[in-house]
Amino acid sequence: MPQMIRSRIALVAFLLITVFGHSQSGVNCLSVDSSGLYSKAFNSFEKDLFAHYKFGNDSIKTYRTFLAEVASLSLDLRKLPSNNSIQLARTFKKKSSDPNSIWVKLSDYENQEATKKASPYTNPSKKGEEEILIFNYRGGLIQCLKNNSDSDDFQNIISTLEQDGNVSTSLIAQRIYYIPDKKIKAAEIKKFIAFDIYYSILMVIEKAFG
Structure with a gap:
């Protein structure tokens, strides 16, 4: 009898772990946006x-080639983005x-960590110059991606960017x-x-597409 009880407990524990693990990996972080824009x-x-x-369907080769071209600054931005993606970048x-x-202004992102009182001279922008926008590494979307990832490398990258977001895309x-x-x-x-x-790059170059 005790052995049967232990077996049942083990089975229940296994099922709970399986269900919990599935629910964690099945989270769609893009659903934080109810408008459907992220999707x-x-x-x-x-x-x-x-x-x-x-x-073809080789996603690893496709993604790695894209990353390699971004890292080496050899990405052909005249051919890659579709008009639809350019319009979406403009919306963002x-x-x-x-x-x-x-996305947030780099100056605002840096000022969140500042301990001194804000002043008009903190991260001044030149007249007529656009503010630099960066991905909000402390926001809901990225935190969802980080918390639901099982990659320690990825989580470490995000943790680093949370502290200093002023890092080149390459x-x-x-x-x-x-x-x-x-x-x-x-x-x-x-x-x-x-x-x-991708979209951080397109937001910088979108004006070149008329």
Whole structure:
């Protein structure tokens, strides 16, 4: 009888672990945006990537090639982005002043860590010059991606960026590139690549597309 009870306890524990593990990995972080904009943007990003590199369904090769080109500054930005993705980047740019935007002004991001009293001379911008926008590494979307990822490398990258977001896109791409195949194909990392790398680039160059 005690053995049967232990067996049942073990079975229940196994089922709980299985269900809990599945629910954690099955979280769709893009659902933090009720408008559906994030999902549209991610789908447009993947469509651009697979159409451009033409590696069929080989997502690892497709993503790694993209990351390698970003890291080496050899990305062909004349051919890669679709008009749809450019328009989405412009939408993100317009919404950057919204409280829930996934991009923030670099000056605001840095000032969150500042201990001194804010002044007009903190991170001044030149007249007529656009404020630099960076991905909000402390925001809800990125924290969801980080917390639901099982990649220690990815979590460490985000933790570093939380402290200092003023890091070049090419360097971020380089660090993501070296995440092992088994981990890099995870949805959380793919979504991070879409927003922090792809759309961050498009938001800078969108004016060149008329």
